[in-house]
Amino acid sequence: MAPETFRKRRRVERSENPHFALHSNMDRDDGNVKYVLTGEGAGSLFIIDEKSGDIHATKRLDREEKAMYTLHAKVIDRRTNREMEADTEFNIKIHDINDNEPKFAKEIHFASVPEMSEVDFMLL
Numbered sequence: 001m002a003p004e005t006f007r008k009r010r011r012v013e014r015s016e017n018p019h020f021a022l023h024s025n026m027d028r029d030d031g032n033v034k035y036v037l038t039g040e041g042a043g044s045l046f047i048i049d050e051k052s053g054d055i056h057a058t059k060r061l062d063r064e065e066k067a068m069y070t071l072h073a074k075v076i077d078r079r080t081n082r083e084m085e086a087d088t089e090f091n092i093k094i095h096d097i098n099d100n101e102p103k104f105a106k107e108i109h110f111a112s113v114p115e116m117s118e119v120d121f122m123l124l
Helices: none
Strands: 006-012 019-024 033-039 046-048 054-057 068-077 088-093
Touching (some): 019 033
Antiparallel strands (some): 033 068
C-alpha cells in the first residue's frame, strides 16, 4: 500500500465559508512546496492556498444542486516545478441541512380517524 500523500489537518463545518486543509508529508514548512488543486470546481467553487494547503469554498454549497465534488491535489517543488508526490484524489461530500420550508398543496386539511384505529393508521 502506498503511503498517504496528504493528510487532513483540520476541518471547519457549518460556516458560510467552510474550509479544510491538506498537508503533504513532503512539506517541511520551508516554503519550497506549492499546493495545486484541479477537478470539479477547482479555481471557481474551491480555491487552495498554494503555500498552506488550505482549501476554501468560495460560496455556500447546496446539496440539492450537487451532492459531491471530486478534486485532485498535488504538491509541487517550487525550485524545480516538478511534482514531489503523485496526485491525490479526494471527494468533498456536501451534507444536507433543512433549508427549504415544507410546502403543502392546501393550507388547511381535514381528516377523521375512526375510533379504535390501529397504530400507524394512514390518514391521508
